[in-house]
Amino acid sequence: MIAAIAQLLFCQLIGEALNRGAGIPLPGPVLGMFLLFVWLKIRPAERVELKAVATWLIGHFAVLFVPATMGLIDEGPALARDGIAILVACVGATLLTIAVTALVFRWVSDRDETAA
Structure with a gap:
């Protein structure tokens, strides 16, 4: 599970680097998702582990909105x-x-x- 989370973060990091370094006019997370898509087309066997991580993240999605909600209070x-x-x-x-x-x-x- 840690490897799959690291893979998701790595794809986002590369996407951010492409956005900022190469000046590609797409948000880093979008570029990262595209890179992840390409990676999963090349290596489809990794879908099972990533699906488990994605399911876990979606299950805890509400917690990710707490900082944004608290920011609205200010x-x-x-x-x-x-x-x-x-x-x-x-x-x-x-x-x-x-x-x-x-x-x-x-x-x-x-x-x-x-x-x-």
Whole structure:
């Protein structure tokens, strides 16, 4: 399990290095996920251990949001001033993300049916 966690962190580290060092205009974690994807295509046997780690991380996901939530407590005046705009932006972004995800899922699903 430690090796799989180290692998996830290493992929993110390489992604951050590519973002900052090479100036690739994608966030480091996104580049790291792409690198992890490529690695898993090359070495599919490691999926089992990474799946166990990912399942454990997802099970404890709420704990990862505690620092962000605590940071909001210090931003009381900013939230009082811009809270409604932030809320509208968050809700709008969430709805847009859900809609785009559904459209992409539908497109991939239709494409998969025609290929079969």
